[in-house]
Amino acid sequence: MPKFIAIANQKGGVGKTTTAIHLAAGLALEGFRTLLIDMDPQHNATAGLGIAASENRPGIYDVLINEAPLHEVIRKTAIERLDVVTSDVRLHGAEIELVSKIAREHVLAEALKPLGSSHVFLFMDCPPSLGLLTLNALTAAHSVIVPMQCEYFALEGLAHLMKTVKLVQRHLNTGLEIEGIVLTMFDGRLNLSKQVAEEIAQVFGSRVYKTAVSRNVRLSEAPSFGQPVYSYDPSSRGAQNYRDLVHEFLAAQNHP
Amino acid sequence: MPKFIAIANQKGGVGKTTTAIHLAAGLALEGFRTLLIDMDPQHNATAGLGIAASENRPGIYDVLINEAPLHEVIRKTAIERLDVVTSDVRLHGAEIELVSKIAREHVLAEALKPLGSSHVFLFMDCPPSLGLLTLNALTAAHSVIVPMQCEYFALEGLAHLMKTVKLVQRHLNTGLEIEGIVLTMFDGRLNLSKQVAEEIAQVFGSRVYKTAVSRNVRLSEAPSFGQPVYSYDPSSRGAQNYRDLVHEFLAAQNHP
Ligand SMILES: Nc1ncnc2c1ncn2[C@@H]1O[C@H](COP(=O)(O)OP(=O)(O)OP(=O)(O)O)[C@@H](O)[C@H]1O
Ligand SMILES: Nc1ncnc2c1ncn2[C@@H]1O[C@H](COP(=O)(O)OP(=O)(O)OP(=O)(O)O)[C@@H](O)[C@H]1O
């Protein structure tokens, strides 16, 4: 069984998709078979890997709503050892369609059960909400990574996200752990960045990755070419930061 | 009756709340009685105006779910002529609770009907989704303002947002118009910013405000002091940009 990791934060635009793409692709480049599930109706992770969204190609919507088996929707990407389950606009309706399903928070966890050991890691990119799509990911996950922009509004939401994680641990998934918190779009020249980073370190201590991802325009340019920054601009600061994060993530796996 | 304007974009972190706060506060400072409704469970607009979120104080959740009359939840802010209807974490549950209500997309529109002419403008800050909270805002609105970050993922989502606006115009609110598109976090030094701005101008032409809001750290610092940038740092570029946007918005009102 792979390790299932949700990338979640209800605050919008904090780098969830960018982190999901670069952890998944980075691990694939390190030799680990990895699967990325795009749980966001915006299908940014799908597009960021160079795959045009399409309502006619089965994806995560079909797994959640039409009970399609997972193996039917796993697709290869341009990156060796990286597979993806795509999302599309139909997923916008899934939040409402899931409401009346039996055990509606467990639909994804059930669908992932048949997954054998074909992949070592499985990531889920979540939408900016705490609705049923994110709850499904947190219920299926072994752990959660929280990308955290060093800004005031993002800090405000962290307490509520942690409350939600505790509720999931108590009622839906007792095994859910916090894999780590990663600071994103960090700019060491700004007081705001440093202040927020200090506040997070005080509360979360060693659960904050030492690697902070700097603000780097290459990271926002890469998705328009449908590729991770590792191939778009391998010597960029963004590529280096995410490679470091991948190594830090891997080192933590050996000491569960 | 005030003019009802939704501030919406399902892409996260594009400046919806920052734009909602600064249009509403800017118009109040120009002498227009303005009401800002926080429709986002993250309650960032509430916090950005210096009001601590509280589940014990009635707010928009009570209007949508407990049928509280609007006049009971309108509160004054520190800014003269600016009132607010606050949000709180209970709103996270509202998406699901609204699903089974009769005419669930019209709940807010109905609640706003008794509003007399006490305010000239009413803004609604929407969450980063196209769920029932945003649909309620679009159904109640006379027009919608779309903050648009000049980045690739934000551009991807624009087509789907426009499709949703058309669906709302056809089935829920025939009078809904596009008030304008405002470029946010614009950085003229970046090719990406300029390229995305060009693509948007080609599609939306004169519906794009001439005022682009530059990336300016003062805008992200101000909410931690619970005030708009007009009082936090009046001479900042961010304050100037939003004052210009307010003037451009007002000029357009005289030519309906
Ligand atoms: N370190 C970075 N430096 C510069 N730009 C970045 C960085 N990380 C992400 N971006 C850009 O910032 C925007 C927001 O990032 P991203 O879309 O990954 O966030 P998200 O949390 O997934 O957003 P949403 O809440 O909408 O799902 C994107 O345009 C992305 O390309
Ligand atoms: N022009 C700007 N320059 C610099 N920072 C900005 C600017 N506009 C907004 N910000 C900051 O960027 C972050 C995202 O902005 P904001 O929260 O207003 O976006 P949003 O679309 O409301 O996000 P969400 O999708 O989570 O509701 C915030 O931390 C905000 O302070």
Ligand SMILES: [Mg+2]
């Ligand atoms: Mg995303």
Ligand SMILES: [Mg+2]
């Ligand atoms: Mg907001």
